[in-house]
Amino acid sequence: MEVYNTNMLRNDIIFRSFVVLAFLILMISIAAMYYQYIVLERFEIILPEEHTIISTIIYERY
Amino acid sequence: MNAIDIFKADVLECQWDPPTLMLFSDEVAPLVYYTHLLPAFACVCIFLIILFTSRQSLPAKVLMVITSLFTLFALIDLSLWAINDAGQIMFLWSLLTYIEPLIYLACLYLLISFATNQHPSKKTIAAMIILYMPIMLLGPTSLNLAAYDYSNCDRLAIEGALLYYVYFVEIISVIWLFILAKKYYSAASIVRLKRAVIYLMSGLILFLFSFSAGNIIGTVMQEYWGENSWIIGQYGLLGMPIFLAFILYILVNYRSFNSRILGSEALMIGQFILLVSLLFVRTIESSRIIALVTLLIFTLLGYLLVKSVRREVKQREEIEKLADDLSKANKRLRELDRAKSEFVSIASHQLRSPLTAMRGYASMLLDGSYGKLPPKMQPIVEHIADSTTVMISSVEDYLSISRIESGNMKFELSDFNLRDRAQHIAEDLRPEAIKSGLLLLFKSDLKGDGVVHADVGKTDQIIHNLINNAMKYTPKGTISVLVHDNPSKKKLYVEIKDTGIGMSSDTLVALFEKFNRADNANSVNIHGTGLGLFVARSLARAMEGEVTAYSEGDNQGSTFILELPMQR
Numbered sequence: 001m002e003v004y005n006t007n008m009l010r011n012d013i014i015f016r017s018f019v020v021l022a023f024l025i026l027m028i029s030i031a032a033m034y035y036q037y038i039v040l041e042r043f044e045i046i047l048p049e050e051h052t053i054i055s056t057i058i059y060e061r062y
Numbered sequence: 063m064n065a066i067d068i069f070k071a072d073v074l075e076c077q078w079d080p081p082t083l084m085l086f087s088d089e090v091a092p093l094v095y096y097t098h099l100l101p102a103f104a105c106v107c108i109f110l111i112i113l114f115t116s117r118q119s120l121p122a123k124v125l126m127v128i129t130s131l132f133t134l135f136a137l138i139d140l141s142l143w144a145i146n147d148a149g150q151i152m153f154l155w156s157l158l159t160y161i162e163p164l165i166y167l168a169c170l171y172l173l174i175s176f177a178t179n180q181h182p183s184k185k186t187i188a189a190m191i192i193l194y195m196p197i198m199l200l201g202p203t204s205l206n207l208a209a210y211d212y213s214n215c216d217r218l219a220i221e222g223a224l225l226y227y228v229y230f231v232e233i234i235s236v237i238w239l240f241i242l243a244k245k246y247y248s249a250a251s252i253v254r255l256k257r258a259v260i261y262l263m264s265g266l267i268l269f270l271f272s273f274s275a276g277n278i279i280g281t282v283m284q285e286y287w288g289e290n291s292w293i294i295g296q297y298g299l300l301g302m303p304i305f306l307a308f309i310l311y312i313l314v315n316y317r318s319f320n321s322r323i324l325g326s327e328a329l330m331i332g333q334f335i336l337l338v339s340l341l342f343v344r345t346i347e348s349s350r351i352i353a354l355v356t357l358l359i360f361t362l363l364g365y366l367l368v369k370s371v372r373r374e375v376k377q378r379e380e381i382e383k384l385a386d387d388l389s390k391a392n393k394r395l396r397e398l399d400r401a402k403s404e405f406v407s408i409a410s411h412q413l414r415s416p417l418t419a420m421r422g423y424a425s426m427l428l429d430g431s432y433g434k435l436p437p438k439m440q441p442i443v444e445h446i447a448d449s450t451t452v453m454i455s456s457v458e459d460y461l462s463i464s465r466i467e468s469g470n471m472k473f474e475l476s477d478f479n480l481r482d483r484a485q486h487i488a489e490d491l492r493p494e495a496i497k498s499g500l501l502l503l504f505k506s507d508l509k510g511d512g513v514v515h516a517d518v519g520k521t522d523q524i525i526h527n528l529i530n531n532a533m534k535y536t537p538k539g540t541i542s543v544l545v546h547d548n549p550s551k552k553k554l555y556v557e558i559k560d561t562g563i564g565m566s567s568d569t570l571v572a573l574f575e576k577f578n579r580a581d582n583a584n585s586v587n588i589h590g591t592g593l594g595l596f597v598a599r600s601l602a603r604a605m606e607g608e609v610t611a612y613s614e615g616d617n618q619g620s621t622f623i624l625e626l627p628m629q630r
Contacts (some may be wrong), residue, residue, distance in 0.1 A: 015184045022191045025198045030157070032202040037153040044209035045148075046220065 081144035090143045097296040098140035104303030105129040105136070108310055121176040121313045128168045129306060132273075135161045136299060146217065148210050155219040156207050163197060163228050165273065166235035169266045173239060176262055176313065177246035177255075193231055200224050232274070239266060258312055265309040272301035330364035400468065407464035410457045417457060421450040459593035463576070466600045473517040473604060477629040480521070481512040481545045484556050487525050488543045495533055500541055502529070507546040514554050514626040516605040521626065524598045524609065528558045528622045531594060535620070536562030547628070556624040564618040565611070573611055574599045602626070 036042055081087035109129045116122045138154045138161070145151060167190050174182040181187070200206060201224070208222040243263040250256040271278075275298025337357040424447035427435060435443060465471040488504040495502040506512070514521070525543075532541045539561030547554045565573065572578045577592040599609040607626040613619065 011184070015188065018188060018191065022195065022198070025195070026160075029198045029201045030160070033153055033156050036202060037156070038149045041149045043148075043152050043207070044204065046209050046211045 080146060081141070084141045084150070085137065085144050087144035087146075090140075094140065094143050094296065097299045098136045101299045101303045102133045102136040102140075105133045105306060108303065108306050109133070112310065116314050119313065120179065120181070121172055122310070124168060124172040124175055125306070125310055125313060128165060128172065131161055131165050131168060132302060132306070135165065142217070148212065148217075151217055152207055152210055152219055156201060159206050159221075159224065159228055160197060160201060162273075163194060163231040163235070166232045166270060167194060169270060170235050170239055170242070172309070173242055173246070173259075173262060173266060177242070177250075177259060193234065196227055197224065197231070200227075232270075236267070236270065239263070261312050262309060265305050265312060269302055269305035269309065272298040272305060274298070275301070327368050330360075330368055333360055333364065403464040403467045406460050407468070410461045410464065414454065414457050414461070417450050417454050421447060421454060424450060456593070459597050462597045462601070463593060466597070466604070471601075471604065473520060475515055475517055475605065477513050477515050478518050478521075479512050480514045480554050480556065480626060481506050481508060483518065483522060484525055484543055484545050487522060487529060491526070491529050491533065495541065498533060499538055500533060500536060501539070502533075503540060503542040505542060505544045507544060508554075510547050510549050510554075510628065512545065512547065512554060513629040515629045516607065516626050517601075520601045520605065521624075524601055524624055525556055525558075527594050527598045528556070528609070528624060532558050532560040532562065532620070532622070536560040539619075549628070552628040554626050554628055556626075557621060558623075559619065559621045561619040564616050564620050565613040566616055570611060570613060574609070598624075 079087065079089075106129075109126055112122045112126050112129075117126070135158065138157055142151060142154055142158075145154075170190070171182060174186065182190075203222075203224075205222040205224045207219045209220040211218045211220055240263075243259055246259045247256055250259060276296060279298070334357070337353060337360060424443055426432065427443045428440075428447060462471070485504050485506070488502055492502045529541065529543060541558065541560045544557040544559070545555070546557065574595050576596045578596075595609070595611075602609045602624060605626060607624065610623050610625070612621045612623075
């Protein structure tokens, strides 16, 4: 009985750690985007002459 | 000149003003505001309704998360139309990649928590997180947003391959949703829950469809409608708060969910919105006044309609509940009645044995088996013998009733001569009648042989009972027993007619009911239990016969007729 309970407890701890970890990854991921796009303003830019080629193979939202 | 500078110069060339509050800009078409701000506002309202009415419920909490996510989505999407800073656009656009699949997964969470009334299992949550993990890990990379397209004034981000994974997650979520809904539908034992699962599923699917409408219609119909297809897709967002409200309605009201109430309410709200919008669309003043008057009348009538439908449905539900209670009470009463019959049966058996012994010994004392009784004791012992006889007869009646009611009465049907039996009983009782100062006559008027098909013992009991009854209720006069038949109906009759106290028509109606005695019965006979006639009729009916009674009125005498089937 005791073994069973320990197992349950261990599973619970693993599960909770997993959820917390996932949440941390989400936060770090968003923070990374913020840092990259807003603080550093570092991203690729498509120039007018390139656009004509690229737009045929990319997806446009609107 | 680096890329950023080129971009900034380009923005200046486009001559866009920075937006107010990141949302409001002259560059954005009014339609976009309608399709984004209206749903966002409606979602905030739904959020507040849940917060103040049903935040304890787990599915309602999940719905709060969905409304928050959707509001955030709508506002970010709107700001993407309005802002002109490339960095901000890239950041907000990439956030949308995070929010969209989250809404799908949250819908899945909602269905599970609604059907099971608890959080999904750890495995399910872990599976959801694992499914979502690549989005979180790859979100900040160029797989999410490849580049910023500055080549025109559309302010677009170029989406990378991660977008296809997002679509994959969304499709998986919808399939998962269908599978779970089917599972919960089959497992639900209550019809109401089954129905609620279907409604909730429909609400969620419509909600998600509206959500994807921009993408689906925009992609599929682009060939036919061109750029307009994206604009038409925007209307999907308008549907979302409607379906969210529908989902909320089911979550809150599913126990008393009624499509008629919902239908009438939806009709009223829909008409209301239509009329209100007319007020803004119409430019001619007179049309506005007409629309306003119609709106006022409609509001009043609509309110009355919804109220009456609600009341009617409530009444019907109350009636259904009452009927249910009644049938339960009925069942309980039948059980009690059976228990009572069993008790009476057992108690009567216990009483009968000592009573028989008492009567036996009293008779033996009267017969002089133990020597001649002193004259003083003679009337006392006679009294004991009479009382025990009355008591035994009462106990027999109780026993008969309990046997009849429990279905344990056994009948041995055979063919025998009814005239002989009736005559025999009449002769047996004649001395007693003479003792009471009565004249007991026997007559027979038979066309056939007078043979009936019945139980001899039970028939004797009935005739004995009826003649005895006539004697009890006839203080003076004549009792005549007539046996006759009706060959065409294949029936034989024993008619017992007396000149006794008679009965009123009111008494006749309830004469054969259990424990019922004639109003004037106590004036002549104090020993009756009110069971004799009930037993007689029950026995007769069990043998396909009948006992009926007639009387002209009080003091007019009575006639009792036993009817039995002829031999077959």
